[in-house]
Structure formats: structure tokens, C-alpha cells
Amino acid sequence: GLRQLFHRARQGSGLRGTVYIVASPFKTATTTVGHALVDLGAGKRCMGYDAAVMRSAKPIIRRLNALVTPDQNFAYFKRQHGAAVRRAMLPLLPKLAHFDIFADAPLGHTHFHPFIRKIIAPKARFIWVNRDTKEWLRSARRWETAHPDVYRNHMVWADDAKSRRRVLRQKWRAHWAEFTLLRDAFPDDCLVIDMA
Numbered sequence: 001g002l003r004q005l006f007h008r009a010r011q012g013s014g015l016r017g018t019v020y021i022v023a024s025p026f027k028t029a030t031t032t033v034g035h036a037l038v039d040l041g042a043g044k045r046c047m048g049y050d051a052a053v054m055r056s057a058k059p060i061i062r063r064l065n066a067l068v069t070p071d072q073n074f075a076y077f078k079r080q081h082g083a084a085v086r087r088a089m090l091p092l093l094p095k096l097a098h099f100d101i102f103a104d105a106p107l108g109h110t111h112f113h114p115f116i117r118k119i120i121a122p123k124a125r126f127i128w129v130n131r132d133t134k135e136w137l138r139s140a141r142r143w144e145t146a147h148p149d150v151y152r153n154h155m156v157w158a159d160d161a162k163s164r165r166r167v168l169r170q171k172w173r174a175h176w177a178e179f180t181l182l183r184d185a186f187p188d189d190c191l192v193i194d195m196a
Contacts, residue, residue, distance in 0.1 A: 014086060014120030015096060019043070021117055021126050022103040023179055025110050025172055027139040028129040029195055034103025047099035047107065051150075053092065057106035060088050068113045070177075074185035077115045085119045093120070110175040114182035124189065128179050131195040133172075137165050 020037050022030040034046040067081045092106070102108040107117060118124055131139075141161070144151040156164045183190035 014089065014093065014122070015124070017100065018123045018125060019099075019121045020101045021121070021124050022101075022108045022129065023110065023114060023117075023126045024129045024131075025136075025168075025175060026105075027136055027143055028131045030103045030108055030129065033127055033129060033193070034101050034108070037101050037103075043100035045099045046101040046103055047096065049104040050095070053095050054105050054111075056095075057092055057111070060092065061106065061111050064088055064116050065113050068115055068178075072115075074115050074118065074182065078119055082119050085116050089116075089120050110171070110178075114178055118182060118186065118189075126179065126182060126186075126190045128176075128190070128192045129195050130192060133169065136172075137168060140168055 020034075020043055022033045024030060031048070034048075037043050038046055064081075064085055067084070068077060072080075096102070096107060105111050114126060117126075141157050141164075144154045145157050148154045179190070183192075
């Protein structure tokens, strides 16, 4: 029950064992990589997109990501905020614990800063998939406009596509910088794949 989760959090636990997190932005073959990891026997269960879990994760994501500043390295962040991260993630852990591969939101993709994910999954292996920028932006546009229930600002593509492309490129660069900080701390736990 909840009491056991609190006890485990105080002991510093989260997701136990090796898990794989496909940590690049959406529309970078993250689902394909997740299925490939199952086929290769790296893991057994890949968590796909779960709207209910994502809704419950959004306020946690905002609160925890705000704790990370660009001048922090992983060791400093963990010392300062590790206990708070584990406490905040308690409501999500039971929903995540059934999986060992995360290729979609909220633990996959770029929603949580990599430091946060490494704290709750200390043995996590992270995979970043690079994709040609123009192909990625075309794919993102098709995906966002086809899913207006998920992307409420999907009309920006029709009104100002140039602005939307600029925002997505800025987000890509920011998330890549975050991934690079994690890779600096854990080079053996981070893999970069070129989609081509």
C-alpha cells in the first residue's frame, strides 16, 4: 500500500533493476525502439502512451523540472533534491512499476528531465534517437494536426507554421542539452542512435 511506498522512498528506492528509457523527442521512432528492445530480449514490457497516467503526471513534471537549473550537475541535483523527487514520484511509481521499457510519455520522450528519471530509476539506460530535422518537423506536424485532442494548439501549424517549427527546434536543443548533462555523468548508461 501507500505506507510501503513511503517506506521504500525513504530508503531511496524507485524503479528497481535495469530499465530502458527512450529519451528523445516524440516522432523519433521511440515506439519502434521500444518494441525492438522487447524483441532483442533487453526488457519484457514496454509502456506505451497512457493518457490517464500523463494527466496525473503533468503537475509532477512541472514541479520537478522547475528544480533543475542549467548550472547543476547530476551529483549536486541528487544531493539537493533526490528525496523530494522520490516523494513527488510516489503516486506514479505503481503505474510505472509493471514496465521495464519506457518509449512514450510520461517517462519516455522528454517530459521529465533526465536527472529526475535517473533518480527514480538508478539503473536506467537512456537511448536518444537523432532524426533528420526536416523529416522530424514534417512528422511532428502530421502527428500534432492528426491528434487535436492531445495537442490543443495544433492550429498553430495552419496559422504560423514557421513559429511552430522554431519552437520545436528550440525544444529539441534544450532537451539535447539535458540529455548531454546526463551522458556526462553516466556515459555507459546513455546511447545515441542515428535514425538514418
